[in-house]
Amino acid sequence: MHPTKAYAAKAAKVPLGPFEINRRDAGPNDVAIDIHYCGVCHSDIHQARDEWGGSIFPMVPGHEIAGKVVSVGPKVTKFKAGETVGVGCLVNSCRGCPDCKEGLQQYCPTPVWTYNGLERDGKTPTYGGYSTRIVVDEDFVLKIPTNLSLDAAAPLLCAGITTYSPLRHWQAGKGKKVAVLGLGGLGHMAVKIASAMGADVTVLSHSLKKKEDARRLGANEFFATSDEKTFQKLGRHFDLILNTVSVELNWNQYLGLLNRDGSLVLLGVPEKSPTVGAFSLIGGRRHLTGSLIGGLPETQEMLDFCGKHNIVSDIERIPIQKINEAYERVIKGDVRYRFVIDIASLK
Secondary structure, rough: OOEEEEEEEEEOOOOOEEEEEEEEEOOOEEEEEEEEEEEHHHHHHHHHOOOOOOOOOOOOOOOOOEEEEEEEOOOOOOOOOOOOOEEEOOOOOOOOOHHHOOHHHHHHOOOOOOOOOOOOOOOOOOOOEEEOEEEEEEHHHHHHOOOHHHHHHHHHHHHHHHHHHHHHOOOOOOOOOOEEEOOOOOHHHHHHHHHHHHHEEEEEOOOOOHHHHHHOOOOEEEEEEEOOOHHOOOOOOEEEEOOOOOOOOOHHHOOEEEEEEEEEEOOOOOOOOOOOHHHHHOOOOOOEEEEOOHHHHHHHHHHHHHHHHHHOOOOOEEEEHHHHHHHHHHHOOOOOOOEEEHHHHHH
């Protein structure tokens, strides 16, 4: 076992602080990784504060992990010491279900989450990337293209794949009109990726204050949802809408912006789900659906795509000692657009 420095929430709604965990020795199929950076996802806050229920304490959050391989087990074939790698939301799965066999491990009935989960033994808690080291089975480690800045690439392991997966699944590209609802950690990645795919991209945000940012990121159009005329002007306009926000909205209004056979894809989780009128769906054969991160093959595909198009997240790098302040700023929307922890500050 390797004593490892970390930052942890020791109970719900208690500020995170220094903590020490034990990482296992690298087994035959394991990759030991020296963590350099870890992105801060809004779900870290939800789980550290037990807002979704079922949190396991003490908890070391973090599932946007970027670093370098320190060592590998004797049976590892995909990685070698010194390579730049990442770990996302999953560190294992059952591997035998139909979803796992299709490379869709995120839909496995018994996934092993990178943190706030239990290992396959059903007893050992998993600890995430707010730490200096992690040991992961090689099948759940990803190669980060060397042309990408490592700190800004870290959020691709969650924010990147969470938006890439539905864009790919619903075939965003040339000739497709895509709307991104919300321009935050997820939304800004959706704009960059959809634009690189060749789609016509519109950002829908409450106000116009991020209009120039949206244009810089690759959006063709920008509309304020606080203006009722927006819903009149854009009626039956889009093929695909990605809802990246976690607040309660009138989904019927947004379904009305879809063309026939269009899809409204939920990526955020609001506390309460709004009522959806049947005619909002059947009136245009529209789809209200959702998407959860991505499997390992698709996540690697996303990283390669981002490497090809030089796509990374817009970040603000922070030392681990500012994580509690960062949590409050995320809640207020006071970050453009993703916090990334410099793990060197923990060593």
